[in-house]
Amino acid sequence: MEQKRMESETLMTQLPARDEAAALEAAGGDADLARELVETLVQGLPNELAELQGCLLARDWPTLAATAHRMRGATSYCGAPALDTRLQELEAVADIRDPEGVGLRLRQVEQEAERLTRTITS
Numbered sequence: 001m002e003q004k005r006m007e008s009e010t011l012m013t014q015l016p017a018r019d020e021a022a023a024l025e026a027a028g029g030d031a032d033l034a035r036e037l038v039e040t041l042v043q044g045l046p047n048e049l050a051e052l053q054g055c056l057l058a059r060d061w062p063t064l065a066a067t068a069h070r071m072r073g074a075t076s077y078c079g080a081p082a083l084d085t086r087l088q089e090l091e092a093v094a095d096i097r098d099p100e101g102v103g104l105r106l107r108q109v110e111q112e113a114e115r116l117t118r119t120i121t122s
Contacts, residue, residue, distance in 0.1 A: 087109055
């Protein structure tokens, strides 16, 4: 099990925080729109992460899973593959109501959100 987790972590470090080509394609080739979409995503992340934290504290698994799913809609249009993958994992553990797994995955989502923010603002 530990080996599989390490392999998964290695794959995650290879996923970019931002995939410019995917973002541009999702925006129909409009670079300004692609930039605006990712900036909007990054601006909303603190509130979204706070909502996820609140769901974890309340053990509100359905709302947590729904919030992660909704966030994935934005990450897919913004070309944020690492954050999108972490949100997908969070949604999956929320669906099975695994408190320990949700805590771990939420920390990973927060780390990827920070990495995306650094990428966009640097």
